[in-house]
Amino acid sequence: MDVGTALLWLSAALLALPGACGDCQAPPRFVFAEPSGPTDASYPVGKMLRYRCRPGYTGDMGKSPYVTCLPNSTWGSDPDFCIGKLCVQPEIPNGDFHFSTNLQFGATISFTCKAGYRLVGKPTAQCILSGNDVEWDSTPYCALIPCQPPPGIVNGQLSAVHTEYTFGVAVTYSCNKGFSLVGNATIHCTMDDNLNGIWSGPAPECKEVRCEIPEVENGKNLNSFATEYTYGEKVSFECAPGHALVGAHTVTCDADSAWKPSLPVCDPRYCGPPLRIPSAELTGAASDSSLAGTKLSYWCQPGFTTESGKSLEVTCLLDRSWSAGSKLCTRQQCAAPTIRNGIVNEDNFLFGATVTFSCNAEYELKGSSSAKCVAAGDGVEWDVALPSCERQRSDVLCGQPPSIRNGVHNGTRGTAFPQGSVVVYSCNDGFTLAGGSTIQCLATAQDRGSWSTPSPECRDGASSIIVGLLPLLLAMLVMNF
Known part of the structure; x- marks a missing residue:
């Protein structure tokens, strides 16, 4: 191979390498757009190609439809500069549609119907291309759910007859004379889980119903005394005095001509x-x-x-x-007794209680010193007449109270004390009072005053202890013998 031929071969090989005539390879392919014209195998940096939106897509306002060859040998462009066209919101009377994203080209929606209607057609639709525009590939409709004609009944009839029975329509039954309607008089057209039309319940029956006259021993019918009772009639009862009702207070004539629940019983108590x-x-x-x-x-x-x-x-x-x-x-309670210039020594005046009386100083009690609350007729009273307190004679006087060793009394201010006067004694420190602490001026048979005896004594504390121990010592000596 000569030099010229080699140079031609090398030139051809270099031209065959990617990017030999530019820095970017063939332009990118998009789902939503394509180049406006023919494309080359490579392009120099900075080259801009205009794209057009594919069918079903439209340009996004504000975004450029151009792609550019960048210095790093890649193509750059605005993302999603073409967006899917919008399908028109479908109209579905008595129903609705639902979607999870949007209504653009390629989107899928689902359909539902209102209560009483069922969907006829596909339950979903997709936004597809139609010529240069988009539309839904199918649209179902909501049809009113029908019911079969209602069942007939023996010895009765429907209140109204229709040519069509659709969801929500109600029919009412009635019976011929002498027959009772057992069951619901009215049923209506509704639907099951499979959206098929069904009746809300079975048709009622027309039956001959006769319940016996209800009789309850020791009881009373509160409603009526009819000669016959038919289906659904109610009777209530109450018992005679001294009896308790056992069972239901009210019973109803049932379809089997029996009272439900069973008749009550009036139980004597x-x-x-x-x-x-x-x-x-x-x-x-x-x-x-x-x-x-x-x-x-x-x-x-x-x-x-x-x-x-x-x-x-x-x-x-x-x-x-x-x-x-x-x-x-x-x-019962006796009247509260009161004594002038005296004191009632109890505060209980109920039947059976006994109270005692005393007089203030210089007064003498005349009458009973006590009284008892006893029954008298329908009430209570005191068993004796209430006593009185009379002032004592002032010509009976006592002289100076006797003095005691190691003690004093409170009668030092006077020399003559009238009958009934009381003198109180107390001992000096270290001494203990033996005997009563008081003496009183009393009248003698000769209407003279004299102090009651004996007078108290004030004893040494130690002597008192010895005196108290003597009986104990004597007892111990006797036990030793």
């Missing part, structure tokens, strides 16, 4: 022996068994009463117990 009420006595005789509603009267014993008087009443209840109530016999 009895209480046991009469109650024993404290401080009360039963008036009249009573047996060991009393029918509910029986009332017994009691009379409170003398000295006792109730809030409303002397008598009370209990009733035998349906639970077989006596109603004791809150009215029990309580003690």
Whole structure:
């Protein structure tokens, strides 16, 4: 091979290499766009090619339809500069459509119908190309769900007859004279899970229904005293006094000519022996068994009463117990006694209580020193006349009270003390009072005054201890012998 031939061969090989005449290879391919004209195998940097949108797509406003050869030998462009065309929103009377993305070319939507309608056609549609535009490949419609004609009944008829029965239509049945309608009088056209038309329930029946006259022993019919009862009629009962109703209060005449639930029973209820009420006595005789509603009267014993008087009443209840109530016999109270210039030494004036009386200083008790609250007729009163306190004679006087060793008294201010005067003694520190702490001026038989005896003593504390120990020591000596 000569030099010229070799040079020609090398030139051909270099021309065959990619990018030998430019920096970018063939322009890119897009789903949504294509070059406007013929293309070359390579292009120099900076070369711009115009693209046009493919069928079903349209240019996106604001984005350039050009692709450019870049210095790194790649093509650059705005992303998705062509977008899918929009399909028109489909119209589906009595139904609706649903989508998850958009309504652009290539999108898929689904259809549903309102209650009472079912879909006729494909449940989905796709936005497809049609010539230079886009449209839905199919559109279903919603048809009203039909029902078969309603069933007929024996001894009865429909209230109205239609040529078509569609969703929501209702029909009503009635029976011939002498027959009772058993079941729902009205049914309506509805649908099942498969969107087929069905009736809401079976047709009713027309039957001859006659229930016997309901009779309950010791019971009373509260509704009526009809001579016959037909289907659906109700009767209510109540029991005679002293009886409890066991079972249903109201029963209904059923389709099988029987009362449902079964007729109740009026059960007699009895209480046991009469109650024993404290401080009360039963008036009249009573047996060991009393029918509910029986009332017994009691009379409170003398000295006792109730809030409303002397008598009370209990009733035998349906639970077989006596109603004791809150009215029990309580003690009556005597009028509170008062004594002028005296003291009543008790604060309980109820029936049976005893009170004592005392007079103030310089006064003397005249009458009984005590009184008892006793029964009198329907009430209570004191068993004696209340005493009185009369001033003591002033001509009976006592002289100076006697003094005691190691102690003092409070009668040092006077030299003459009237009858009834009281003097109080106390001991000096370290001494203990032996005997009563007071003495009183008393009248003698000669109407003279003298102090009561004996006078108290003030003893040494140690002596008191020794005196107290002497009996113990003597007892120990006797035990040793």
